[in-house]
Amino acid sequence: MHFDPLFLSRLQFAWVVAWHFLLPAFTVGLASFIAFMEGLSFFTGRAVYLRISIFWTKIFAVSFGMGVVSGITMPFQFGTNWSRFSDDVGDIVSPLLGYEGLTAFFLEAAFLGVLLFGRKLVPRWAHFFAALMVALGTLASTFWILAVNSWMQTPAGFDFVDGRFQPRDWLEIIFNPSFPYRLAHVVTAIYITTGFVVAGVASFWLLRRRFYEEARTTLSMTLWLLSVLVPLQAAIGDQHGLDTLKYQPAKLAGIEAIWDGGRRLPWVLFAIPDDAAAKNLYEVSIPVVGSLILTHDVDGEVRGLKSFPPEDRPPVAVPFFGFRIMLACWGVMMLTVVLSWWLRMRRKLFDADWYHRLCMVVAPAGFVAVIAGWATTEVGRQPWTVYGLMRTADSVSPSLTAADVTLSLVAYSVVYVLMFAAGIAMMVRIFERGPIAADHADFIEGGRPQGPVEALSRGGEG
Amino acid sequence: MSAHVLDLAPIWAAILGVGVFLYVLLDGFDLGVGILYGFAPDRQSRNLMMNSIAPVWDGNETWLVLGGVALLAAFPLAFAIILPAVYFPMILMLLALVFRGVSFEFRFRDSEHRTFWDHAFCWGSALGAFAQGVVLGAFIQGFAVEGRHFAGRSFDVFTPFSLLTGVALMFGYALLGAGWLILKTEGPLQDMARRLGRIAFFGVLVAVVAVSLWTPFLHPAIGERWFSWPNIAWLSPVPILTAVAATAEWRALNDRSEIAPFLSAIALFVLSYLGLAISLFPMIVPYKYTIWQAASSEATQAFLLVGVLVLLPVILLYTAWSYWVFRGKVQANIGYH
Numbered sequence: 001m002h003f004d005p006l007f008l009s010r011l012q013f014a015w016v017v018a019w020h021f022l023l024p025a026f027t028v029g030l031a032s033f034i035a036f037m038e039g040l041s042f043f044t045g046r047a048v049y050l051r052i053s054i055f056w057t058k059i060f061a062v063s064f065g066m067g068v069v070s071g072i073t074m075p076f077q078f079g080t081n082w083s084r085f086s087d088d089v090g091d092i093v094s095p096l097l098g099y100e101g102l103t104a105f106f107l108e109a110a111f112l113g114v115l116l117f118g119r120k121l122v123p124r125w126a127h128f129f130a131a132l133m134v135a136l137g138t139l140a141s142t143f144w145i146l147a148v149n150s151w152m153q154t155p156a157g158f159d160f161v162d163g164r165f166q167p168r169d170w171l172e173i174i175f176n177p178s179f180p181y182r183l184a185h186v187v188t189a190i191y192i193t194t195g196f197v198v199a200g201v202a203s204f205w206l207l208r209r210r211f212y213e214e215a216r217t218t219l220s221m222t223l224w225l226l227s228v229l230v231p232l233q234a235a236i237g238d239q240h241g242l243d244t245l246k247y248q249p250a251k252l253a254g255i256e257a258i259w260d261g262g263r264r265l266p267w268v269l270f271a272i273p274d275d276a277a278a279k280n281l282y283e284v285s286i287p288v289v290g291s292l293i294l295t296h297d298v299d300g301e302v303r304g305l306k307s308f309p310p311e312d313r314p315p316v317a318v319p320f321f322g323f324r325i326m327l328a329c330w331g332v333m334m335l336t337v338v339l340s341w342w343l344r345m346r347r348k349l350f351d352a353d354w355y356h357r358l359c360m361v362v363a364p365a366g367f368v369a370v371i372a373g374w375a376t377t378e379v380g381r382q383p384w385t386v387y388g389l390m391r392t393a394d395s396v397s398p399s400l401t402a403a404d405v406t407l408s409l410v411a412y413s414v415v416y417v418l419m420f421a422a423g424i425a426m427m428v429r430i431f432e433r434g435p436i437a438a439d440h441a442d443f444i445e446g447g448r449p450q451g452p453v454e455a456l457s458r459g460g461e462g
Numbered sequence: 463m464s465a466h467v468l469d470l471a472p473i474w475a476a477i478l479g480v481g482v483f484l485y486v487l488l489d490g491f492d493l494g495v496g497i498l499y500g501f502a503p504d505r506q507s508r509n510l511m512m513n514s515i516a517p518v519w520d521g522n523e524t525w526l527v528l529g530g531v532a533l534l535a536a537f538p539l540a541f542a543i544i545l546p547a548v549y550f551p552m553i554l555m556l557l558a559l560v561f562r563g564v565s566f567e568f569r570f571r572d573s574e575h576r577t578f579w580d581h582a583f584c585w586g587s588a589l590g591a592f593a594q595g596v597v598l599g600a601f602i603q604g605f606a607v608e609g610r611h612f613a614g615r616s617f618d619v620f621t622p623f624s625l626l627t628g629v630a631l632m633f634g635y636a637l638l639g640a641g642w643l644i645l646k647t648e649g650p651l652q653d654m655a656r657r658l659g660r661i662a663f664f665g666v667l668v669a670v671v672a673v674s675l676w677t678p679f680l681h682p683a684i685g686e687r688w689f690s691w692p693n694i695a696w697l698s699p700v701p702i703l704t705a706v707a708a709t710a711e712w713r714a715l716n717d718r719s720e721i722a723p724f725l726s727a728i729a730l731f732v733l734s735y736l737g738l739a740i741s742l743f744p745m746i747v748p749y750k751y752t753i754w755q756a757a758s759s760e761a762t763q764a765f766l767l768v769g770v771l772v773l774l775p776v777i778l779l780y781t782a783w784s785y786w787v788f789r790g791k792v793q794a795n796i797g798y799h
Binding site for chain 1: 516517518520521523524526527528530531532534535538539541542543544545546547549550552553556557559560561563564566567568571572575610611612613614615616758759761762765766769770773774777780781783784787788
C-alpha cells in the first residue's frame, strides 16, 4: 500500500462513491414507496396513506438532496482523477451516462419540485403523476449506471482502435453478460434496504405507542414485500454468482479465497487470506459445499487464484470478507422475515415488543449489505478498471501528485462527514417527530389560489 | 462506422455550447440568488429568496451534469485533458455545490444551526460561481498539453486572468440573480434586488471590458480573429449589441420594469458567451485540439445524438411545466419555512 496518486485516487473514488451509493440505495426504493402510497391515497382516498406519504416525502427530500449533490461529484471524478480511463473508454461509457442524464436526472429534478412543493398548486392526479415520474426517474438512473458498471466488469460489444475502446454494438454494450443479473440484484437490494428502514421506523413508533395506524399499515405492508424479496434475492444472487464464475473467474476465486482450483472444493467459512504466500491462514471450511454452491454440482470445477499470474489477481481479503458480511446480513434479514410469518399466524405482529426492537436493530442491515456487496464486486474486479483489458494503474490522471490528491481527499472527507452527520441527525429527528407533526408548511406558495388538496392535507393532520 | 454522411462534430459542439449556456443561465440565476442571499437584511427575506429557487435549483444543476457528460461523450480527449488541468477549481466547485445544495433542506430542518446553513448557502453559491469562473479563465488561457494528456501541474490553473474571470462570473451571476429576484419578489426585497443589481452591474461592466481587452492578447489567434479585415466589420455587432444590452440593463434596473432586468442580463450573457465562442471556435482544447481532433467515434456521437434529439424537447417541455407551476411572485406567509 503505497500512498501514491493512484492509491489516493482509488481511496478518494471509493470514499465519494460509497457515501453516494448509500443514498440511492435508499431513495430509489423510497421513491417507489412514496409513489405507491400516493397511488393508494389517490385511488382509495384514505387519509392514512396521505399522512404516510407526506411523512416519507420529508425524509426523501433530505436524502435525495444529499444524493443529488454527492452524485454530481461522480462523473467529474472520471475526469479529474481518471483521465486516461475517460480518454480510452469515453466512447463507450459516456453515451450511457448521457442517457442517464436525459432519461433520469431531468425527470427526477423537474417532478421533484412538484412532488415536494406543489401539492397545493397542481391537481391531485398531477401530483400523483409527479410521484410516479420521480420513481421512474430513479429506476432509469439505476438502469444506466449499472449498465456502465457492468460493462466495466464484463466488457462486450467493442473493438480496439489505436488502443482505445470503440463501440461496435450498443445492445451488446448495454446488455453485457453481467448486466441483467447485476440490475436484478441491485434493484432488489435497494427495495430490501428501503423496506427494512421503513419497517424499523414503523416498529419504533409501535414501541413508543404512537402513530398506531401509520405504523401498522407500513409495517405490515413492507413485511409482505420483504417476504417476497428477501428469499428472491438469494436466488438472484446465486445466478449472479454463476455469471461471475463464467466471466470473472479470478474475481470469484478471490471472493471464495480459492487458491488451488479443482473439483469437490470445500466452502471456506472463515480464513485470513495471505496474498503474498498465496494461501489461507486459520481456514475453517465445509467439505464439497464450495463446488456445490458455486457450480451447482459437487464435482463442479472452479479455477483457483494460482492459475492467474500474481499481477492479475485481486486482493483477496476485501472481496472475501465483503461477501461474507453481505451473506450474514441476508441471514439476519431472512430470519426477521420468517419471524414475521410466525407472528402473523399468531396474530401478534403489532404487539410483540421484542420483535419491534429486532426490526429497529435490523433496519440498517440493508445498507451494510449493499456496501459490503459493492466492495466485493469492485475490489474483486481489481487490478482492472475494465476487467481483463485496462488496468487501474493505467487509468489514473498522469498529472496528479500525491500532495494534490491528499489535499482533495481531505477536503472530500471533511465535507462528506459533516454533510452525512447533519443529514442523518436530521432524519432521526424527523423519525422521532413522526407523521403528526407533519406539515403545515411543506408547500411553496406561487401566485395562485389554493388547490383542492389543501383541505384534505390539513384535515389529515388531526 | 460506414460512409461519412454527416459531420457530427460541429453539431455536438453546438449541443454542448447550448447545454453549457443553459447551465450558466439557469444555475447562474440561482447561484446568483445565493450570492445575494448574504446581503438579505432579515430571515423573512432570506426565506423568500430561498423559496424563489427551491423548486427549480435541482433541475438547473442537472444541466451541469449533462454538460460534463456531453463533453465526455462527444469530445473525450478534451474531457481527459481539461478536467485534470482544472483539478482544484473543479473540486472547489463540487464541494461548494454540496454545501449549497443541502442547505435548502438542512436550513429548514435544522433550526439550531440555521445560521451555519445560511452561511453554507451563501458561501457555497459564491465559491461555486468563483470556481466556475476560474475554470472558464483557464480554458481561455489554454493548457500545457503533451500528446493526449495535461502536462502541467494542478496549481497552474490559478493565474491573474483566471482569478479575474472567477470574480467576473460572481458579479455576472449576482446580476442574473438580481434579475430573477426582481421578477419573483415585490416591495422592499425587490428594491434591495434592484440596488444590489446595480452594484453587480458595475462589476459586470468592468469585468466584461477587462476580459475583452485582455483576451486578444492571450493568444495571437484571438486578436487575429477579431481585428483582421473583414472580420472586424462582420464581428462589430457583438460589441455594439453588448453596449446596447448594457444600456438597457442599466435603465431597467432604474425604472419599474420587472422582467427587463432579467432579460437584459440574459442578453449580456448571450453576447459575452458568443464573444468567447467566436474567439475560440473550433478549438475544444484551446490552441491545441479542434472539435474534429478531439471527437469521439461517429458511432458514439450518433448514438447519443438520437437520444438528445428525441428526449431534449420532452425535457424542455416538462421543465417548462415545472417552472409554470411555480409561476408568479413568491409568497412569505405560507411557505416552505
